[in-house]
Amino acid sequence: MKKPETQFPCRGQHPGLLAAKYVVYKGCLIGGFEALSIKHLKHTHKEIRLNTDVVQGVYVFQGNTLVVPVHIPDSRIPEFLPFEAIQDLDAPKPFEIPGIGGGPGIGTVDLAPEFPLPPQWRKIPLRQVIALMTGRTVVSSSSLGGPILRAYHIIQWRRESRFCGSCGSPNQDAPQELARVCPVCGRVEYPRIAPAIIVIIINDQDQALLAHNKQFVPGIYSLIAGFNEAGETLESTVAREIQEEVGLSVRDIRYVTSQPWPFPYSLMLGFSARYTGGSIQVDGVEIEDAHWFDRDRLPDLPGLGSVSRYLINQWINGTFS
Numbered sequence: 001m002k003k004p005e006t007q008f009p010c011r012g013q014h015p016g017l018l019a020a021k022y023v024v025y026k027g028c029l030i031g032g033f034e035a036l037s038i039k040h041l042k043h044t045h046k047e048i049r050l051n052t053d054v055v056q057g058v059y060v061f062q063g064n065t066l067v068v069p070v071h072i073p074d075s076r077i078p079e080f081l082p083f084e085a086i087q088d089l090d091a092p093k094p095f096e097i098p099g100i101g102g103g104p105g106i107g108t109v110d111l112a113p114e115f116p117l118p119p120q121w122r123k124i125p126l127r128q129v130i131a132l133m134t135g136r137t138v139v140s141s142s143s144l145g146g147p148i149l150r151a152y153h154i155i156q157w158r159r160e161s162r163f164c165g166s167c168g169s170p171n172q173d174a175p176q177e178l179a180r181v182c183p184v185c186g187r188v189e190y191p192r193i194a195p196a197i198i199v200i201i202i203n204d205q206d207q208a209l210l211a212h213n214k215q216f217v218p219g220i221y222s223l224i225a226g227f228n229e230a231g232e233t234l235e236s237t238v239a240r241e242i243q244e245e246v247g248l249s250v251r252d253i254r255y256v257t258s259q260p261w262p263f264p265y266s267l268m269l270g271f272s273a274r275y276t277g278g279s280i281q282v283d284g285v286e287i288e289d290a291h292w293f294d295r296d297r298l299p300d301l302p303g304l305g306s307v308s309r310y311l312i313n314q315w316i317n318g319t320f321s
């Protein structure tokens with residue numbers, strides 16, 4: 001074993017360290033990224049700078065809003081702002097989010113809540129922006145809307161990974177990958193993604209079950225959804241959520257599509273399922289009303305661009321018949 005260049009106290013509970021090319025010996029961190037010492041790492045993290053040659057453009061966020069020049073109407077929100085456009089904002093330097101699979105990156109500026117927005121700039125709620133950008137398309141990382149979903153997901157994660165979850169020291173950006181690193185204990189934190197299911201349930205009369213969640217706008221009915229629990233398969237999540245929220249049993253649980261949904265950190269996995277038994281009993285906690293609906297007598301539905309609306313439209317078009 002090579003002699004440690006630098007030793008740091010370590011609790012020895014950081015499996016992520018190996019994945020991040022650290023070397024751990026007897027519970028101590030003794031190497032860094034690709035033979036860099038932590039001392040070097042501390043130095044190099046300060047040298048991360050935006051390479052505008054490989055970045056497509058920039059987003060400016062403040063809280064859960066997108067910040068754009070006032071002269072851009074809602075109907076013309078561009079996929080990115082050019083870097084020149086943010087010069088008059090006097091904002092912090094953009095952070096570069098690398099592209100997926102070696103693709104071009106995204107510049108992001110995360111304005112503090114107290115940052116005074118100049119009068120020539122305005123804020124638009126993110127959910128509204130995504131609906132405008134995605135239109136009728138279920139978004140993916142490669143379609144319009146994908147980059148902003150990635151950018152906002154990473155921005156939130158950076159806001160909430162300021163300190164090491166193990167020893168509480170301030171984290172730093174890793175120099176060679178999208179990760180946060182603790183310079184004291186070496187814990188590495190990657191962006192987290194929480195899988196969640198959403199399912200369209202169809203009965204033998206080809207009706208779909210739509211439910212009103214307490215958090216929805218009044219009158220809107222959508223699909224049953226919920227987060228995957230640790231140690232649970234996605235199919236089990238589908239069956240459990242349906243049983244818990246509306247008291248029904250299902251069969252033929254089938255994956256249909258997915259959608260990144262950073263509110264917060266989710267990856268929505270869309271399924272279809274066939275009703276097999278039980279009578280509708282809403283849980284009263286999340287779901288306050290649910291019914292079987294025919295295609296020609298539908299309630300108000302969720303917005304276009306959401307995976308729920310995509311699944312409902314697929315059913316309307318007869319895809320699951």
Ligand SMILES: [Zn+2]
Pocket residue numbers: 164165166167168169182183184185186187
């Ligand atoms: Zn730490």
